Amino acid sequence: MEYDDFKDNEALEELKKSGSSVLLSTVDSIINWGRSNSVWPLTFATSCCGIEMMATGGARHDFARFGIEVYRASPRQADVIVVAGTIVRKMAPVLKRLYDQMADPKYVIAMGACAVSGGPFYYNSYSVIRGVDQVIPVDVYIPGCPPRPEALLYGVMQLQRKIQALSMTSEKKGEGKEQEAKPEVKDVQANEKPAS
Amino acid sequence: MTREQLNTFVTDKFPEVKLGTSKQFPEFIATLDQIHSLCKTFKESPETKMDYLFCQTALDRKDGFHVVYHLTSSELGHRVMLRSILVDKINPEVETVSDIWQAAEYYEREVFDLFGIKFTNHPDLRRIFLEDDWVGYPLRKDYKDVFTIDR
Numbered sequence: 585m586e587y588d589d590f591k592d593n594e595a596l597e598e599l600k601k602s603g604s605s606v607l608l609s610t611v612d613s614i615i616n617w618g619r620s621n622s623v624w625p626l627t628f629a630t631s632c633c634g635i636e637m638m639a640t641g642g643a644r645h646d647f648a649r650f651g652i653e654v655y656r657a658s659p660r661q662a663d664v665i666v667v668a669g670t671i672v673r674k675m676a677p678v679l680k681r682l683y684d685q686m687a688d689p690k691y692v693i694a695m696g697a698c699a700v701s702g703g704p705f706y707y708n709s710y711s712v713i714r715g716v717d718q719v720i721p722v723d724v725y726i727p728g729c730p731p732r733p734e735a736l737l738y739g740v741m742q743l744q745r746k747i748q749a750l751s752m753t754s755e756k757k758g759e760g761k762e763q764e765a766k767p768e769v770k771d772v773q774a775n776e777k778p779a780s
Numbered sequence: 781m782t783r784e785q786l787n788t789f790v791t792d793k794f795p796e797v798k799l800g801t802s803k804q805f806p807e808f809i810a811t812l813d814q815i816h817s818l819c820k821t822f823k824e825s826p827e828t829k830m831d832y833l834f835c836q837t838a839l840d841r842k843d844g845f846h847v848v849y850h851l852t853s854s855e856l857g858h859r860v861m862l863r864s865i866l867v868d869k870i871n872p873e874v875e876t877v878s879d880i881w882q883a884a885e886y887y888e889r890e891v892f893d894l895f896g897i898k899f900t901n902h903p904d905l906r907r908i909f910l911e912d913d914w915v916g917y918p919l920r921k922d923y924k925d926v927f928t929i930d931r
Contacts, residue, residue, distance in 0.1 A: 673927070674911070707931040710918040 612751040619663075619689060620747040621651035623740070626662035628682065630669030633696035633730040637668045640733040652740055659685040664743065665720075666736075670698040672711040676719045683720040691747070693739055694722045697729040704729070781827060781858050789827060794818055805850065805861040815847075815864040816875045822851055822860065823880050829853045830860070833877070836887035838895045840921045841865075845872050845897055866897065876902040894919040 625647075629637055641647045641655065648654070656662040659682045671679055683692070694716045697703025702714035716722060723746060726739040781789065786806045790797055794814060800807025810818045822830040835850040849862040866872040876899040878884040888899045889908040896917035899905055907914065916923050 674909075707929050710923065710925060710928050 609751065613748075616748045616750060620744040623652050623663045623691065623743065623747070624654055624656050624661065625652055626659055626665045626682065626686070627655040627657045628665055628667070630667075630671060630675060631698070633668035633699070636730040636733060637666055637695065637736060640736045645733040645737065647737070647740070650737065650740055650744065659683075660687060662686055663689065664691040664693060666693045666695050667699040667716045667720075667722075668695045668730075670703075670705060671713045671716050671719065673713060674711070676713050679716070680719050689747075691723045691743055692716070692720055693724045693726060693736075693743060695726045695728075695736060695739070696731055697727060700725045700727055781856065786828075786858065786860060789825075790818070793821060800861070800863060802861055805859050807861045807863060809863045809865065812864060812866065812874055815849075815862065816877060816880075818862060819849065819851075819877045819880050822862075828858075829855050831855070831881075833881040833883050833887070836877075836884055836891065838891045838897055838919075840895065840919065843867065844869055845895060847874055847891065847897065849877065872897045873900055874898075875900050878902055893917070896920065 629635075639645060641652075652664075659665075663686075665683060665686065667679065683690070694700050698705060698712065699716045702709070702712050705712035706714055713719060724739045724743045726735050728735050731739075783806045787799060790808050791799075794810070794817075796811060796814065797818065798809040800809050808818070819830075822828045830851040830853050832852050832854050833849060834852050835848075837848050839846040839848065844865045844867040847864045847866065849864075850859065851862065852859040864874060866874055872895075874897060876884065876888055878888060878899070879901070885903065886908065888902055889905060891897050892899065892902075892905055893907045893909055894917055906912065910918070916925060918925075
């Protein structure tokens with residue numbers, strides 16, 4: 585991929601140009617360098633995208649080159665949750681709890697058509713959540729059914745760009761992000777019991 | 781046993797049982813009051829020895845709910861498919877086969893969960909996947925709820 589294509593979304597770098605002090609921005613760049621190069625994912629996969637995620641972690645594609653070093657089996661130690669697969673209404677509260685249990689700063693990658701929008705289960709399904717963004721706030725969407733490992737790597741690199749663009753002064757935006765998602769969560773719970 | 785042998789085996793003992801048209805398995809369509817004794821015969825006869833119910837499921841068709849049983853014998857290797865048609869779509873009921881194969885307990889709970897077919901004499905008939913307070917049976921063709929988007 586051309587480097588220019590990788591930088592096609594300039595809004596991320598615009599975030600940096602907020603004009604903070606020399607000291608703050610230096611500290612920011614050090615913190616972001618550390619954070620973006622050790623994003624540890626949670627061992628969480630609900631269907632076939634999980635297989636592709638494992639392939640990305642394997643020797644051929646090797647996640648770890650980008651600092652997505654090691655899968656953590658506990659949400660307390662994880663930085664990013666890759667939602668790889670279909671989320672059904674019974675799974676949604678579990679996913680929300682996993683997200684809540686992760687320590688800040690935390691990031692979400694919606695991998696595959698099901699996690700992005702419900703995908704093939706959008707219509708005529710009584711159980712599948714139409715996009716994981718109805719439950720938790722999402723940082724990076726990766727389309728595909730399932731996406732190739734290269735696509736996941738691309739998504740991970742976009743997430744790293746996003747992390748590098750954050751600063752200490754803009755971190756409150758993360759909290760606002762969560763509040764935006766909350767009313768949608770209520771919608772999901774209201775839909776939990778169908779009015780026959 | 782070959783397909784022909786199985787056909788004669790069944791029609792000798794159960795003359796009312798109709799033969800189906802499935803190409804994959806020998807298929808027998810039994811009435812509601814006969815399906816249990818047909819299953820028991822398949823399980824206990826030394827010629828068939830159907831000791832493994834490898835799939836039990838249901839279909840929602842225009843002529844009623846079809847409850848489908850797939851049997852195989854781990855010793856003799858032959859397979860059959862049994863079908864029972866429940867014409868009453870409002871209150872579908874059929875006798876359980878969980879006293880013959882214990883695996884049927886979970887299959888029948890699943891069928892009850894998604895189709896609302898009641899299996900009489902089942903030891904523990906309740907929902908298996910959906911929440912206990914779920915309203916309706918989602919795999920029925922006439923199922924409607926606020927969540928589903930139809931197309």
